[in-house]
Amino acid sequence: MINKVKRKIMNGEKVLGVFLGIYAPSLIEMIGYSGYDFVVIDDEHGAFSHSEIENLVRAAELVDLVPIIRVSYDASSIQKALDRGAKGIQVPMVNTKEDAELVVKRAKFPPLGQRGAAFAIRAARFGKDGGESYFNEADENVLICVHIETPEAVKNFEEIMSVPGIDMAFLGSTDLSVNMGYKAEGAQHPEVQRVIQDLYEVANEKGLKIGSVAANASGAVKGFEMGACYIGITGTSVISNAFDELINETIKIVED
Template sequence: MKNRVKEKLKNGEKSVGAFVGIYSPEMVEMLGHAGFDFLVIDDEHGAFSPRDLENMIRAAECVDLVPIVRVAYDPSSIQKALDRGAKGIQVPMVNNREDAERVVQRVKFPPLGQRGANYTTRPARYGKDHGIGFLDAADDQILVIVHIETPEAVANFEEIVSVPGIDMAFIGPTDLSISMGYKEEGARHPEVQKTIAQLRERAQQQNIPLGNIAANPASVRQELENGTAFVAVVITSVMMSAFYEVVEAGIRND
């Protein structure tokens, strides 16, 4: 159950991955062959059934991608993602210490949390793994990520990341900019950028890894240079950008 991305974060190393919100095991395989470190299956905004999640996770495992699920708001979504084999959980709209504590409770087995145990699921190899070895390995290896994407979460940042069991904070720049009232300029607004820069400093002070979205290769490099430990592109944005370039090249050649 070794989680390569969690180990890299512990060692101060950085990882690059991709958000995927469309069902495509083939796309997952391509990401792995391209050399990405992790995949975030977006079950908050994407259209995935539990079986879809399992197949996406299975494809990730085939190409040495660490499968992470950004869960939906249903409290059972964490349990279902973990039982499908997710090696990490990203939870949106975590605004205070109590929210963060509830996340840990749903991820960890007793006595650390309240996750229900079942040894017949695929993470336990359908019963081959069981008992304290499986339970402790899961508690140790699952990557727990909380989203910071509202002014309330920004104000409560230190108390959120101080909750035992929280491994990383991830900035949600789109929701953050909207909740701050900057719907037009979005994350480009100077006040949003200022808030993100302050979060980087506060994360360093708290010795907690920080994650963020990157729009293109240049912004991936910039985020890594700024100290962001976990950088993700959105696969549909990357694809659409490539499509635009192809169409634009065709128009220029008319």
């Protein structure tokens, strides 16, 4: 399957998806029926088994969503994600050029990387695919996205993005604010916003692909206007806000 999200990004188009950290295949189907481009299955913060991740990937493919996995810190997490059928990975806490090079090594087959080869896996249709064509297609289609979410990563931003095989940077604004020491103010602190603006300016000037997260439509629009090509909406925020709005409106009507 061609990775339509990677193709759109490389063609200069914008894509919109949803982050999901709960095991809910039916919710992924609903996201797909709503017309989103991708879903990020959050294995960094979510509580999933490998089998559950595989089922979530199946649900995404059923409704033409591109399944992206935000991997955990386990050394085998990238391998597991891609073997399950993920078309892309988001890798947290990539702080140096060497970190980025390690990501590519784990995500691509030799000679581009050191990903372990197997055909009896879902990504290779349990042995129906194989050989050089499978390896080449897998390497070409995987979207490799690294998180920029520490002052060190900000300092090394251009070096990180110079690594062959890195397709996109993702701005982890919450982690960035925490790592900059602004736990109370969060990502809205002026200094954090200045750093984010600087990163967008560098990316726009250098033609680098950049993505971000948003809690709602206005946040997504702002990200796209700043230069992002890839925005992930936090699914739990959307659901929680919808429940809050519903109960608040109902109570207001009843009390009136």
